Amino acid sequence: MTTTPGEAMPAIKPITADDDTLRAHLSDAEAPALLMTVAHLTGDLSILRDDLRPNGWLFLPQGGLTDEQQDHARELALNALRRLREGAAVPRLDRGTLRRVTSWAMGGDTEDLVPLLEQELILPGEDPKAPDWRLDQVAPDRDARVVVIGAGLSGLLAAHRLTQAGVPVVVYEKNPDLGGTWFDNHYPGCRVDVPSHLYSYSFATRTDWPDHFCKHDELLSYLRDFAKQHGLLDLIRFNSEIRAAHWDEAAGQWRLTADTPDGPRTEQCTVLVSAVGQLNRPHVPQFPGSEEFAGPAFHSARWDHRVDLTGKRVAVIGTGASAFQFIPEVAKQASRLTVLQRTPPWLRPTPHYHDAVPAGVQWLYEHLPYYAAWQRFWLLAPGLRGVLEGWVVDPDYPPSERAVSALNDQLRATLTTYLESQLTDRPDLLPLLLPRYPVGAKRVLRDNGKWLATLKSDHVRLVTTAVDRLTPDGVRDADGELHPADVIIYGTGFQASQFLAPMTVTGRDGVDLHDYWSGDARAYLGLTVPGFPNLFCLYGPNTNLSGQGGSIIYFSECGVTYLVDAVRRLVQGGHRAMEVRPEVFSEFNTWVDEANSQRAWGFSNVSSWFVNAAGRTAQNWPFPAQDYWRRTRAVDPADYELR
Numbered sequence: 001m002t003t004t005p006g007e008a009m010p011a012i013k014p015i016t017a018d019d020d021t022l023r024a025h026l027s028d029a030e031a032p033a034l035l036m037t038v039a040h041l042t043g044d045l046s047i048l049r050d051d052l053r054p055n056g057w058l059f060l061p062q063g064g065l066t067d068e069q070q071d072h073a074r075e076l077a078l079n080a081l082r083r084l085r086e087g088a089a090v091p092r093l094d095r096g097t098l099r100r101v102t103s104w105a106m107g108g109d110t111e112d113l114v115p116l117l118e119q120e121l122i123l124p125g126e127d128p129k130a131p132d133w134r135l136d137q138v139a140p141d142r143d144a145r146v147v148v149i150g151a152g153l154s155g156l157l158a159a160h161r162l163t164q165a166g167v168p169v170v171v172y173e174k175n176p177d178l179g180g181t182w183f184d185n186h187y188p189g190c191r192v193d194v195p196s197h198l199y200s201y202s203f204a205t206r207t208d209w210p211d212h213f214c215k216h217d218e219l220l221s222y223l224r225d226f227a228k229q230h231g232l233l234d235l236i237r238f239n240s241e242i243r244a245a246h247w248d249e250a251a252g253q254w255r256l257t258a259d260t261p262d263g264p265r266t267e268q269c270t271v272l273v274s275a276v277g278q279l280n281r282p283h284v285p286q287f288p289g290s291e292e293f294a295g296p297a298f299h300s301a302r303w304d305h306r307v308d309l310t311g312k313r314v315a316v317i318g319t320g321a322s323a324f325q326f327i328p329e330v331a332k333q334a335s336r337l338t339v340l341q342r343t344p345p346w347l348r349p350t351p352h353y354h355d356a357v358p359a360g361v362q363w364l365y366e367h368l369p370y371y372a373a374w375q376r377f378w379l380l381a382p383g384l385r386g387v388l389e390g391w392v393v394d395p396d397y398p399p400s401e402r403a404v405s406a407l408n409d410q411l412r413a414t415l416t417t418y419l420e421s422q423l424t425d426r427p428d429l430l431p432l433l434l435p436r437y438p439v440g441a442k443r444v445l446r447d448n449g450k451w452l453a454t455l456k457s458d459h460v461r462l463v464t465t466a467v468d469r470l471t472p473d474g475v476r477d478a479d480g481e482l483h484p485a486d487v488i489i490y491g492t493g494f495q496a497s498q499f500l501a502p503m504t505v506t507g508r509d510g511v512d513l514h515d516y517w518s519g520d521a522r523a524y525l526g527l528t529v530p531g532f533p534n535l536f537c538l539y540g541p542n543t544n545l546s547g548q549g550g551s552i553i554y555f556s557e558c559g560v561t562y563l564v565d566a567v568r569r570l571v572q573g574g575h576r577a578m579e580v581r582p583e584v585f586s587e588f589n590t591w592v593d594e595a596n597s598q599r600a601w602g603f604s605n606v607s608s609w610f611v612n613a614a615g616r617t618a619q620n621w622p623f624p625a626q627d628y629w630r631r632t633r634a635v636d637p638a639d640y641e642l643r
């Protein structure tokens with residue numbers, strides 16, 4: 001099927017620009033996405049040559065294509081734009097083309113991925129993942145009320161999808177506004193470190209993101225617009241925190257108690273959805289002398305904007321993803337900045353990390369049909385398949401704290417060269433900043449040079465000796481040196497292993513969820529737990545995509561698809577309760593644990609929030625992202641006791 005621009009695709013604007021203008025627009029475009037777009041639009045798949053294939057998973061900008069290769073892609077795109085200007089028809093993306101283009105890009109047959117990709121490579125306005133049923137059709141008299149806890153990315157999505165299916169939903173949100181972690185985190189420099197064009201719902205993409213990696217307030221605006229547009233605001237009870245949830249087996253209901261602005265409130269629902277996130281309860285280490293420190297001290301996720309850092313001596317503890325973003329901003333204000341690092345991060349070159357989307361690229365998003373979709377695919381692809389290969393332990397390599405496989409060692413070499421290239425003027429810093437653990441054992445951070453430029457500043461000191469204690473005047477390290485500070489900022493992460501805390505959740509037969517987990521949270525597909533019927537956890541245990549190439553929104557969409565299907569099965573079958581079978585849960589977790597132990601993060605001894613106090617990885621999904629999609633497309637009734 002073909003269509004002309006402006007007809008079935010109102011979001012695409014007609015092309016009137018002259019050749020020079022078109023060339024200028026193309027100059028900043030992502031060459032791999034251009035090649036795919038051109039092949040699709042022209043039908044000339046011969047342009048997808050082996051020697052032009054990008055390598056997206058080696059963390060190289062433009063897929064590692066040379067300048068000449070990029071120029072070649074731009075020339076091809078120019079010809080395609082000329083043809084569109086002359087009125088060429090725009091072919092819809094058919095299965096065959098989808099498969100052939102993506103197979104080229106991913107370096108292997110994507111036949112098994114086509115059903116997934118058909119849901120992702122879509123045009124504005126399309127929504128192939130929307131529920132294909134409505135409550136009033138399948139079970140008109142059924143009470144199917146759902147309570148969602150949390151109005152972050154996952155909670156909003158769940159509320160939207162259930163509303164599409166006509167299921168009554170109420171969302172409880174402890175904060176005065178939506179956004180979850182994006183509401184809590186407003187530290188200076190806070191932005192998404194996943195590309196904005198990927199970090200958005202697949203069916204509600206924006207082509208006009210101002211930045212490649214948008215700032216936190218821009219993301220909040222996106223979420224607010226999403227909620228408003230889909231009528232979700234009326235469903236959310238703000239400033240209302242669910243304290244306890246108790247399963248009533250006889251009634252097939254969850255009984256809830258909540259703290260609300262009007263006092264305690266009781267509530268009940270057929271299905272309970274936890275969408276409380278993993279990264280919202282700050283971890284603040286209790287160093288000896290913490291209470292003695294005389295100045296202000298706060299955590300990155302509780303940033304105290306009343307504290308003026310101008311001219312102050314500031315000590316920051318931690319160099320994880322959050323500190324990495326706010327330290328360069330703090331350095332602009334502080335008179336002296338001490339960075340207390342326990343473990344250095346690996347840095348991934350991302351020259352455009354803080355850049356605005358160039359006007360030319362913006363123009364392409366608006367005028368070149370499918371360019372936005374192919375660009376999104378290009379951002380998604382490494383997480384679907386590919387990037388994980390770099391983290392898999394090869395027992396024959398042999399794996400070590402240096403590298404877990406030959407490919408992992410290759411990544412180490414690439415990233416070491418990158419680090420060294422920035423430290424030619426300060427070789428003294430290299431031993432402090434070169435990680436001694438395999439790439440991927442901790443989150444690899446996107447870098448545009450700002451981090452090391454900051455650490456090299458005269459008024460900034462990198463300290464790698466452990467914190468011993470706090471004193472009224474600052475931080476004393478294990479060598480006894482005092483680092484004077486007027487303000488201490490904790491960039492020390494979150495209590496990521498404490499899933500669903502601090503709620504009390506009591507399931508069938510009075511079993512307490514936290515007792516059941518005993519600090520080591522597990523769920524089937526991250527979603528369901530034996531003994532806790534009709535409870536679904538979004539961004540639950542083992543649903544964090546640790547590879548650099550996907551986004552948590554993808555996982556949320558998979559989880560919500562599964563949730564909506566579960567609600568359908570429950571009501572359509574006239575069931576009171578749906579409970580995962582213990583053997584299914586156990587088998588799944590054994591499978592996950594075995595795989596996690598053979599990944600860089602499970603193998604390495606380095607500290608990270610990917611590993612809980614029991615030494616188990618309760619956070620990460622150890623398989624390609626496509627595997628999670630495959631397993632969450634629909635509920636397998638054999639996995640559950642439906643009663």
Ligand code: NAP
Nearest residue numbers: 191192193285318319320321322342343443491492493607
């Ligand atoms: P994090 O990655 O857990 O980093 C915590 C830092 O604090 C680490 O450097 C850690 O050192 C250090 N630390 C913890 N306890 C310490 C102690 N007792 N003494 C000294 N140092 C200590 O936390 P985060 O930076 O907040 O990031 C958490 C996750 O949030 C990220 O991995 C990412 O998934 C997400 N995040 C996303 C974005 C984004 O997209 N924009 C931004 C920020 C965060 P060790 O490394 O030695 O443990």
